[in-house]
Amino acid sequence: MSKDTYALPETRSWREIPQQVRPRAMSMEGRRRMAMGVMRAVIGTAVIVGVSWGAWEVAAVLRDKTDAMPDAAKSDRVRSLVLATDGVLDRNWLAKTLSIAPDATLMGLDLNQLRAKVLADEQVSTASIVRNFPDTLTVRISERSPVARMMAQAPGGAPKMLLVARDGIAFAGVGFDPAMVETLPWLDGITLSRTPRGLEPIEGMRLVSDLLASAKLEAENLYRNWQVISLAHLATDGEIEVHTRDGMKIIFGTKEDYLRQIARLDLLVDESNDPTRPLREVNLALGAQVPVAYGTAAPTLNASPAASGLDAHSAAPQIAFPSISTPHIDVHREL
Amino acid sequence: MSSNTTFIGAVEIGTSKITVLIGEFTGREIVIIGCGECSSRGVIKGSVVDYRAATECTHNALEIAERDANERIDYVYLAQTGGHLEGFYNEASLNVKAADNMIEMDDIRTVCDLAKAKELPLGRMVVHNIRRPFRVDGRLVPTSPENLVGQRLEVGYWTVHGQEQRLADNIHVIRGFNLEVRELVLSSLASGHMVTSMEERQNGVLAIDIGAGTTDYVLYRNGAPHTTGVVAVGGGHFTNDISIGLRLTECQAEKLKLRFGRAQVQARDKGEKVWLDGNYSIGDRQFPRHAIESITAARARELLEVVRKKLGQGFAPESCAGGVVLTGGGAKLPGIAECAANVFGTSARLGEAPSWVNENLRDPGYHTALGILYYGVSVQSDRSAAARRKGGFLRNVTRLFAST
Numbered sequence: 002m003s004k005d006t007y008a009l010p011e012t013r014s015w016r017e018i019p020q021q022v023r024p025r026a027m028s029m030e031g032r033r034r035m036a037m038g039v040m041r042a043v044i045g046t047a048v049i050v051g052v053s054w055g056a057w058e059v060a061a062v063l064r065d066k067t068d069a070m071p072d073a074a075k076s077d078r079v080r081s082l083v084l085a086t087d088g089v090l091d092r093n094w095l096a097k098t099l100s101i102a103p104d105a106t107l108m109g110l111d112l113n114q115l116r117a118k119v120l121a122d123e124q125v126s127t128a129s130i131v132r133n134f135p136d137t138l139t140v141r142i143s144e145r146s147p148v149a150r151m152m153a154q155a156p157g158g159a160p161k162m163l164l165v166a167r168d169g170i171a172f173a174g175v176g177f178d179p180a181m182v183e184t185l186p187w188l189d190g191i192t193l194s195r196t197p198r199g200l201e202p203i204e205g206m207r208l209v210s211d212l213l214a215s216a217k218l219e220a221e222n223l224y225r226n227w228q229v230i231s232l233a234h235l236a237t238d239g240e241i242e243v244h245t246r247d248g249m250k251i252i253f254g255t256k257e258d259y260l261r262q263i264a265r266l267d268l269l270v271d272e273s274n275d276p277t278r279p280l281r282e283v284n285l286a287l288g289a290q291v292p293v294a295y296g297t298a299a300p301t302l303n304a305s306p307a308a309s310g311l312d313a314h315s316a317a318p319q320i321a322f323p324s325i326s327t328p329h330i331d332v333h334r335e336l
Numbered sequence: 337m338s339s340n341t342t343f344i345g346a347v348e349i350g351t352s353k354i355t356v357l358i359g360e361f362t363g364r365e366i367v368i369i370g371c372g373e374c375s376s377r378g379v380i381k382g383s384v385v386d387y388r389a390a391t392e393c394t395h396n397a398l399e400i401a402e403r404d405a406n407e408r409i410d411y412v413y414l415a416q417t418g419g420h421l422e423g424f425y426n427e428a429s430l431n432v433k434a435a436d437n438m439i440e441m442d443d444i445r446t447v448c449d450l451a452k453a454k455e456l457p458l459g460r461m462v463v464h465n466i467r468r469p470f471r472v473d474g475r476l477v478p479t480s481p482e483n484l485v486g487q488r489l490e491v492g493y494w495t496v497h498g499q500e501q502r503l504a505d506n507i508h509v510i511r512g513f514n515l516e517v518r519e520l521v522l523s524s525l526a527s528g529h530m531v532t533s534m535e536e537r538q539n540g541v542l543a544i545d546i547g548a549g550t551t552d553y554v555l556y557r558n559g560a561p562h563t564t565g566v567v568a569v570g571g572g573h574f575t576n577d578i579s580i581g582l583r584l585t586e587c588q589a590e591k592l593k594l595r596f597g598r599a600q601v602q603a604r605d606k607g608e609k610v611w612l613d614g615n616y617s618i619g620d621r622q623f624p625r626h627a628i629e630s631i632t633a634a635r636a637r638e639l640l641e642v643v644r645k646k647l648g649q650g651f652a653p654e655s656c657a658g659g660v661v662l663t664g665g666g667a668k669l670p671g672i673a674e675c676a677a678n679v680f681g682t683s684a685r686l687g688e689a690p691s692w693v694n695e696n697l698r699d700p701g702y703h704t705a706l707g708i709l710y711y712g713v714s715v716q717s718d719r720s721a722a723a724r725r726k727g728g729f730l731r732n733v734t735r736l737f738a739s740t
Contacts, residue, residue: 010455014462015520018504020511026387027512028395034408034514 079107080136088144089176090124095140098122107132115140123172123199147174148210149230151188153200167210169202184225186213190233190242205235208255212241215259220267240286247279248296254286265291343369345398345409345515346708348523349506350417351379351549351572352665354393355705356401357697358409359713366713368694368706370405372397381549381568382418382523384505391512398513411516413712414506415704416463417523417550419568420499426454427468427492437485439472444482444489451493459500463520466494466561478559496522496564519712524552524564526707531663531687532556541658542651542680543687544643545704546666548572553643555651556658563650567642571666574635581631582623588612593669596625597632600671636672640679651680659683663703 024032084095099115112130119128119142128142147164151171154160164174165188174182188209194201209230216224231242235255243251253262262285269291273280282294344366346357358370374397378386402408428450432439452465470477472486481489507517528543537556545552551567574597579589596610609622644651660676660683667686676684689698689706697706 009449009453012453012456012462013460013500015498015503015507017461018500018507020507020516022508022511026391026508027514028391030395030399031512031514038514 077107077135078103079105079110079138081138083133083137083139085139085141086144088124088142088146089178090142090144091176094175095119099138099140101138107134107136107138110138122175123170124175126166126168145170145172147172147177147182147185148206148213149188150174150182150185151191153193163200165203165206167206169204169206171200171203186227186243187229188232189229189244190231190235203232205232208235209241212253212259216263219260220263223263223267223270238286249280250282252282252284252286254288257286257288269293342410343405343407344518344709344713345401345412346415346705346712347394347398347412347510348415348705348708349379349382349384349390349394349509350376350415350547350704351381351570352376352547353701354379354397355702356394356397357702357705357709358401358405358407359709360405360407361713366709368697368709369407370401370403371697371702372399372401372404374400379549381570382416382547382566383420383502384509387505387509391509394509395513398515409515411518412510413519413521413708414510414517415523415526415708416498416503416506416520417547417552417566418498418502419550419566420502421463421496421522421566422498423494423496423564424454425492425494425563427451427490429488429490432487432489437487439481439484439486439489441482444470444480447489447491448493451491452495454495456497460497461500461503462495462497463503464494464496464522464525464564466496466525466564468492468494468560468562469558476558494561494563519716521708521712521715522552522554522564523547523550523704524554524566525561526711527552527663527687527704528554528556528561528661528707529711530689530703530707531661532658534559536658536661539657540655542647542656542660544640544660544662544667544676545664546570546639546662546669546672547664547704548666551639551643551664551666553647555647555656557655563647565643565646567639567646569639569642571664571669573639574632574666574669577631577635578628582627584612592623592628593632596628597669598629598671599633599636599669599675601626601629601633602671603629632669633671633675636669636675637679640676644679653680653682656680656682659685661685661687663687663700665701667700 024035027035079101082092082095082099082101084090084092098118098121100118101110101115110132112132115138116128116130119125119130119140124144125142126145128140130138130140133139145166145168148167149165151163151165152160153163153171162174162182163171164177164182164185165171171193188203191203193203209232213224213227213230216227226245226247227243228246229244231244234240234242239255241253241255243253245251251266253259265285266283269280269283273293273295278295278297280293281296282292284292340363342361344359344361346359348355352375354374354376356370356372357368359366360369374393376390377393378384378389378391384390398409428447430443430447430450432443434440434443448467451467456462468491470481471490472481472484473488474490475486477484503520507520510517524543524545527545532541532543538559540555540557542553542555547570549568549570549572551570553565553567554561555563571593575586575589575593578584578593578597579586582589582592584592592610592612603626606624606626608625610625610628611620611622613620660673660680662672662676662684663686666672673684673686687700687703689703693706
């Protein structure tokens with residue numbers, strides 16, 4: 002027996018009563034609720050439409066306009082290396098240092114590793130590397146400026162000249178003008194020690210650098226004559242010894258203003274321009290009282306008053322000058 | 337709060353007051369979280385006669401309840417009462433289709449449709465179809481007879497129907513608050529569900545809810561509602577009779593009824609007098625206590641006799657072991673239980689809410705609203721479960737093959 006075989010009478014249920022009422026038959030709260038409901042529906046619809054439209058747009062871009070995609074999304078081969086520096090290093094040095102494989106892609110590079118390679122050269126003090134899409138790698142570095150030079154010898158190796166920056170870091174000094182390097186004084190009386198990353202910074206270079214900078218700026222005629230800077234008594238006595246090309250020894254104190262000491266030296270040099278009594282030693286580390294030693298003849302290397310044949314009065318005081326034809330470097334020290 | 341939590345409002349638009357309860361329904365349990373109450377205006381005998389006044393009061397009660405719960409109601413279960421509600425019984429039977437006489441779901445559905453199909457007079461609409469237990473070859477089956485073996489399947493429905501306009505008015509009052517009426521629940525079923533236990537309903541019990549304008553009753557047998565009805569007489573008529581009999585205003589009569597009214601005459605001294613106000617104010621008067629008690633007792637007895645008469649043959653003390661349970665505001669009249677016991681010839685008691693109901697909601701005035709909530713949820717759950725069963729994929733496929 003099936004329901005279709007019967008013609009059942011229609012019975013109406015209360016559910017057939019339409020529940021809609023006109024807004025004017027509603028109370029204020031009812032109208033407010035209705036408005037809120039409509040607003041929620043509108044906002045919900047707008048959100049759904051907005052999200053759908055956004056998704057559609059993204060899908061369309063991904064599907065049809067691959068050329069409109071941002072370049073950053075592509076991973077291209079590195080075609081160009083750009084170096085921005087405040088020093089003398091050039092692009093060849095950069096290429097050699099980074100040694101990037103020819104087929105390396107820009108996104109495939111490990112920038113941290115490349116930066117470590119750049120910073121491994123002590124001449125570079127800071128470095129930053131950025132990818133410039135689609136195919137350019139830009140390296141920005143700041144370089145150390147040399148204030149002095151020194152000779153160092155690795156065990157079993159030949160002596161090698163190193164440049165020393167203001168912060169005491171010694172570096173090979175690639176790309177500097179040889180004429181400029183020739184003007185730099187040699188360092189003496191220093192102790193070098195090796196670390197896993199290279200040489201330890203030289204102690205006291207900041208004081209030396211200040212002295213050299215003051216001399217170069219205020220009395221360049223004197224500075225040009227400075228050949229060796231000895232730091233042998235810097236740590237113990239606070240004194241910097243300067244040996245000039247003409248055999249004079251000048252002692253600077255680190256406690257007093259360098260400018261004042263240079264001015265005194267300049268005055269002394271000007272005052273004692275007697276070629277028969279050349280200045281042999283000037284001690285500027287004692288303040289206003291400046292002991293001065295005169296020689297009797299033109300300085301000779303490893304000269305001593307006794308050897309020159311002068312009497313004691315004319316050769317006084319008895320001072321033994323170090324050899325300055327070549328800077329004294331402790332080449333026996335292991336680096 | 338989980339996403340499937342709903343906030344259900346139970347609304348009773350009564351003659352004297354409008355009650356709203358808000359329940360938080362999680363799908364497993366319902367917790368009452370808000371209550372709102374407001375004096376009723378524009379409602380007489382459960383029917384809306386002044387739309388604006390009734391709307392104002394109802395919306396006020398809804399707002400109070402929402403403020404109390406601090407939540408917004410999602411939809412509403414609405415109590416339905418009034419003299420326009422009527423009921424009739426209709427039954428149908430059918431021979432079981434299968435050759436092995438095993439009853440299938442199709443048989444059950446067909447017999448139910450037949451039993452419910454009864455043409456109503458113009459302007460009448462079904463409010464409830466209350467199914468009575470199935471019978472298989474005369475054997476009572478309280479649950480589903482599916483897979484039982486028998487030749488003849490019978491079922492009967494007690495159909496409650498009401499006047500379309502009055503039902504629509506009640507719904508539109510709620511709709512004016514922009515809330516959907518999800519379920520209409522007969523007041524008698526709601527309050528009866530609250531004040532009777534499952535065991536009482538199984539043994540037979542009569543629940544009478546005496547409101548201000550109407551009295552709703554439901555007779556349970558075999559665990560299911562057997563007969564329901566509404567008498568358009570309530571506690572308000574007691575007040576009205578005192579007012580006429582003692583020549584008082586409604587307000588004064590209500591006061592006397594609440595203080596001295598009884599469902600059985602207790603005063604022996606006919607000369608005993610009681611003060612109207614009792615505060616020595618100017619105009620305070622004395623009235624005979626015996627007269628007050630006589631009026632209320634006569635009215636109470638008359639009301640209960642009307643109920644008994646409307647139940648007719650359906651009610652028999654021997655088939656109503658649970659007795660009579662009285663609830664509603666009118667049940668607070670002293671002696672009403674004894675009066676009911678006399679009229680119905682069986683035990684009678686005042687209904688009490690289950691122990692888990694909050695102390696604030698244990699007053700008989702809240703029983704209907706509470707019942708709406710719990711009865712409505714159970715009805716809706718049954719309907720959802722039936723819909724799920726009906727819509728099962730495998731079941732549909734099976735039916736397709738069966739029909740071919």
